[in-house]
Amino acid sequence: MKYYIFGILLIHNFFASDARIFDRCSLARELSRLGVPRGDIPAWVCIAQYESTFNSAAIGPPNSDGSRDWGIFQINDRFWCDPQDGRQTSNVCRTPCRALTADDISLSVRCAGQIRNAQGFGAWTVWNRQCAGGRALPNINDCL
Structure with a gap:
């Protein structure tokens, strides 16, 4: 019984993702720490807000x-x-999708940067609906 419970906990911990819920300022600071140019941070914060409600x-x-x-x-x-489920994928970022759900968002930032370089912020549908033209770009001056 002891080994059964240990096995369940081990499997749970292996597959569980440690969600990190950011807010506007904590995400802005993390993006800055990861080297995102200050001028791009409001755009990334806006995209994260509308795409995932800041949930890693x-x-x-x-x-x-x-x-x-x-x-x-x-x-x-x-x-x-x-996605590592057998479906065909281009996998341009060369990363397992599950790695993009970690509380450490460095791989997400790197991959998102590749997407932006290839297609611009318009690759995200929320960009045109919510963020483009400065409509909903958050002010981060009080964060950094």
Whole structure:
């Protein structure tokens, strides 16, 4: 019985993702720490707010093509990460999707940067709906 309970806890801890829920300022500070240029931080904060409500462990429901979106920036597994479930993926960021749901968002930031470099902020639908043109870009002056 003792080994059974230990095994259950071990499996749970292996598969459990430690969600980190940010707020505007804690995300701005983390992005700054990770080297994101200050001028880009409001855009990333806006995207994270509307994509995942600042939740590093967010996993979206299946999209119409069967793909999913992962992590704080809701990065799509059809192109950018490997869902490791047998589906074909481009895996441009060369990372397992599950790694994008960790409380350490450095891989998410790196992959999101690759997406932005390839497609711009418009790769995120929330950018055009919520953030573009400064409509909802948060003020981070009191954060940094």
